[in-house]
Amino acid sequence: MDLNELKETFEFIEDWEERYRILIDLGRQLPEFPEAERTEANRVEGCTSNVWLVCRRDETDPQRLIFLADSDAFIVKGLIALVLMAYSGATPEEIQRTDIREVFRQLGLERNLSPNRRDGFFAMVDRIHELAAEAQAA
Template sequence: MTTNDVIDAFELLDDWDARYEFIGDLARQLVPLADEEHRDSNLVPGCNTRTWLTADPEPADPAHIEYRADAETSLVRGLVALLLVPFQHQTPAQVLETDPSDYIAHLGLAEHLSANRRAGMEHFLERVYQLARAQQAANSA
């Protein structure tokens, strides 16, 4: 799924109840974590709902990142899937060049999330960039 696919889906949905349902459905698109990856070192700091995020080279194309994530609630899992759309299957350099603010603004997320969820979203995005920087450093070594 691309950012345009998500934006198009949001535009087709009449109200935020339908959009929240769509966000919840996106949770199924997350690449799942293995049980042993549900550890403190993979927790996203600053999220009120426990959220785990990892990033490794894609098996089929090691130059690209495969993000895997999970969260304690289905809504947060869906939000995580929504936030990963612009970054998934990109090179570390592409991830670091991506500014998702237009995507997020176009979806209207900031206006429809609580202050705690918006703060968690910022912490999550920072962790996405941290993992991309780590992957970039590993590729350079």
């Protein structure tokens, strides 16, 4: 599923509990996160739950960045999946131009997530932007 498909799905689902289930299912589909990467250096500050995030260059196209992330909370894993849909596989320039706040609004997340989850979501986004800026400068 990509972001456009997720937006379309959410347009047809009024029940927020069902949307939560979809996010949780997306989180279950995240690629395996390497245990060795669950370090303090890879932990995202500002998240209530534990969230680990790493960035690598795409082996086939080094201009593109691949992000791997994981959490110890099911709904947060779903939010990670959403963030990775928006950013993983993009160039640093594309990442800087992506308006995830608009996607967040379109999905109705600002109305249905707790302030802590919302803050954690944007902490992940901020960390991705930092990593993209570092990759661009390298």
